[in-house]
Amino acid sequence: MMRVLAMDTSNLVLSVAVVEEDRILAELTTNQQKNHSVRLMDAISELMDETGTLPEQLAGIGVAKGPGSYTGVRIGVATAKSMAWSLQIPVIGVSSLEAVAMNARGFSGLIVPLFDARRGQVYTGAFRTKDWAELSVVAEERLVLLRDWLASLKEQAGNERVLFMGEDLRIHRETIAEQLGEQALFAPATHNHPRAAHIGLAALGKLAEGGHPHEMVPEYLQLAEAEAKWLAQNPACGVKE
Amino acid sequence: MKNRKPSRYEERVQQAYLAQQQSGRPVNILGIETSCDETSASVVQDGRTVLSNIIASQADIHKRFGGVVPEVASRRHVENITLTIEEALQEAGKTLDDIQAIAVTYGPGLVGALLVGVAAAKAISYARGIPLIGVHHIAGHIYANRLVTEMEFPLIALVVSGGHTELVWMKEHGHYEILGETRDDAAGEAYDKVARALQLPYPGGPHIDRLAHEGTPSIPLPRAWLEPNSYDFSFSGLKSAVLNTLHNASQRGESISPQDLAASFQDSVTEVLVEKTIRAVKEYGARQVLLAGGVAANRGLRERLSKRCGEEGLPLVIPPLSLCTDNAAMIAAAGYISYQKGRFARLDLNGVPGLPLS
Numbered sequence: 001m002m003r004v005l006a007m008d009t010s011n012l013v014l015s016v017a018v019v020e021e022d023r024i025l026a027e028l029t030t031n032q033q034k035n036h037s038v039r040l041m042d043a044i045s046e047l048m049d050e051t052g053t054l055p056e057q058l059a060g061i062g063v064a065k066g067p068g069s070y071t072g073v074r075i076g077v078a079t080a081k082s083m084a085w086s087l088q089i090p091v092i093g094v095s096s097l098e099a100v101a102m103n104a105r106g107f108s109g110l111i112v113p114l115f116d117a118r119r120g121q122v123y124t125g126a127f128r129t130k131d132w133a134e135l136s137v138v139a140e141e142r143l144v145l146l147r148d149w150l151a152s153l154k155e156q157a158g159n160e161r162v163l164f165m166g167e168d169l170r171i172h173r174e175t176i177a178e179q180l181g182e183q184a185l186f187a188p189a190t191h192n193h194p195r196a197a198h199i200g201l202a203a204l205g206k207l208a209e210g211g212h213p214h215e216m217v218p219e220y221l222q223l224a225e226a227e228a229k230w231l232a233q234n235p236a237c238g239v240k241e
Numbered sequence: 242m243k244n245r246k247p248s249r250y251e252e253r254v255q256q257a258y259l260a261q262q263q264s265g266r267p268v269n270i271l272g273i274e275t276s277c278d279e280t281s282a283s284v285v286q287d288g289r290t291v292l293s294n295i296i297a298s299q300a301d302i303h304k305r306f307g308g309v310v311p312e313v314a315s316r317r318h319v320e321n322i323t324l325t326i327e328e329a330l331q332e333a334g335k336t337l338d339d340i341q342a343i344a345v346t347y348g349p350g351l352v353g354a355l356l357v358g359v360a361a362a363k364a365i366s367y368a369r370g371i372p373l374i375g376v377h378h379i380a381g382h383i384y385a386n387r388l389v390t391e392m393e394f395p396l397i398a399l400v401v402s403g404g405h406t407e408l409v410w411m412k413e414h415g416h417y418e419i420l421g422e423t424r425d426d427a428a429g430e431a432y433d434k435v436a437r438a439l440q441l442p443y444p445g446g447p448h449i450d451r452l453a454h455e456g457t458p459s460i461p462l463p464r465a466w467l468e469p470n471s472y473d474f475s476f477s478g479l480k481s482a483v484l485n486t487l488h489n490a491s492q493r494g495e496s497i498s499p500q501d502l503a504a505s506f507q508d509s510v511t512e513v514l515v516e517k518t519i520r521a522v523k524e525y526g527a528r529q530v531l532l533a534g535g536v537a538a539n540r541g542l543r544e545r546l547s548k549r550c551g552e553e554g555l556p557l558v559i560p561p562l563s564l565c566t567d568n569a570a571m572i573a574a575a576g577y578i579s580y581q582k583g584r585f586a587r588l589d590l591n592g593v594p595g596l597p598l599s
């Protein structure tokens with residue numbers, strides 16, 4: 001029986017889970033906005049003890065790889081890849097947006113998770129699912145001005161309902177309702193947190209693909225500000241990503 | 242919770258520690274350092290012998306920005322961390338099975354950068370069930386000396402780098418008392434700022450040092466001795482005096498020899514650093530003087546301190562350049578002291594940008 005440890009620290013919510021095949025053995029999700037650096041390893045240790053799992057029994061590790069808070073994403077990715085490296089097991093990165101969107105499996109319509117990215121911007125993407133099947137990507141994840149994003153969603157969705165998800169909806173709910181009216185649905189509080197169990201199960205399904213710890217890097221969806229500025233001033237050097 | 246049951250991790254760490262103590266075998270510590278722009282990992286045996294010391298420098302990346310950009314540094318750390326650690330083990334001819342503890346810098350430094358090393362160290366410590374040791378970056382710089390020669394107590398350590406200027410008294414292993422520190426710019430910072438004013442490339446320290454050796458200290462510049470009893474430092478006044486000198490000369494249409502200006506600046510910095518160190522040695526008593534930190538690479542400082550220690554008959558230890566700049570071997574060396582005392586960090590260890598040395 002393959003066991004996977006999964007974690008998400010990419011935004012304010014902390015979620016950790018231990019899953020096995022198609023069972024969730026334990027999951028801890030808190031929205032107390034405590035420091036992930038302080039909390040994460042204790043949460044992992046607690047959950048591993050709770051489920052009687054020793055580190056060497058793990059077959060892989062799943063982690064939310066971003067987008068989100070740069071520091072939060074890095075804490076999760078650095079922890080996951082270092083643990084996987086020292087146990088010589090694969091580490092699988094799952095999009096932090098997709099981790100939230102997975103809460104809406106079963107919904108027929110457009111699924112749109114979003115995280116606030118300040119200055120009117122959001123990290124977002126659009127997904128679709130049918131009869132509990134895996135999500136398919138309708139619009140690649142991106143960093144975009146919310147107003148522009150809503151305009152393009154309106155075109156894409158046609159008559160379909162659009163389900164908006166995520167803790168940061170509280171910030172943007174009004175704008176969304178203004179622009180999309182009745183077409184917009186808002187996920188209830190139970191569905192807005194990322195759940196590490198989703199990440200763990202997704203990772204389980206991808207363990208065979210490998211996922212070498214050295215290659216595990218965060219997905220920030222944008223360059224560091226200094227790099228972006230420098231590239232703007234030195235266009236000949238091009239974007240290397 | 243006070244009387245909670247120990248976790249499996251805590252039990253494993255205790256078992257591993259006891260087994261190691263009973264075995265009497267050498268202790269290999271894996272050091273991790275990510276406090277600024279170097280991703281470094283190292284294996285050090287018994288706190289004295291460097292088996293490997295890998296430094297993935299980002300200097301070239303940050304050069305284009307004219308200084309270290311924290312976000313860029315943090316991103317590179319997370320990309321490089323496991324690779325760097327693996328390289329350190331390979332070069333040491335060891336595997337994680339041969340490692341008895343993980344020592345990591347948890348402050349002071351850039352918080353985002355520190356967090357990557359701390360997260361990695363905690364993850365490895367947890368996965369392997371071996372002790373985790375949090376190390377103060379300055380303690381690391383001081384312990385770089387122990388990789389060269391045994392420390393003799395009490396001692397005075399002068400730690401000078403881009404981020405630090407500290408005079409530390411140690412009466413025994415693991416005991417630190419800060420006698421003085423900078424009230425404004427670190428010495429290395431002053432070097433970088435003066436270098437920029439002289440239009441020298443970043444990082445400017447080595448360029449000033451080179452120019453200083455071609456010039457004479459003929460331009461009068463202030464010495465910030467501060468209060469008569471103070472061991473503190475201040476370099477911002479000196480930096481302003483250099484900028485004023487340049488400004489006034491250009492207004493009068495005169496040219497100033499950059500060599501002489503560099504020599505005069507360096508003369509002021511090193512005189513204050515060296516004389517305060519010697520005074521501390523006399524007041525507190527010391528059997529050894531240690532020079533540590535990136536600015537220890539500065540020839541002017543090395544020469545002056547060597548000369549004065551020679552005059553006073555004091556043994557002076559200066560580590561080789563590779564151990565002066567940020568590296569993980571010094572962190573592993575400092576961590577060994579905590580290992581011997583059984584002083585381990587818990588899994589809630591955090592990166593602390595303004596961590597005090599005590």
Ligand SMILES: [Zn+2]
Nearest residue numbers: 378402535567
């Ligand atoms: Zn340093």
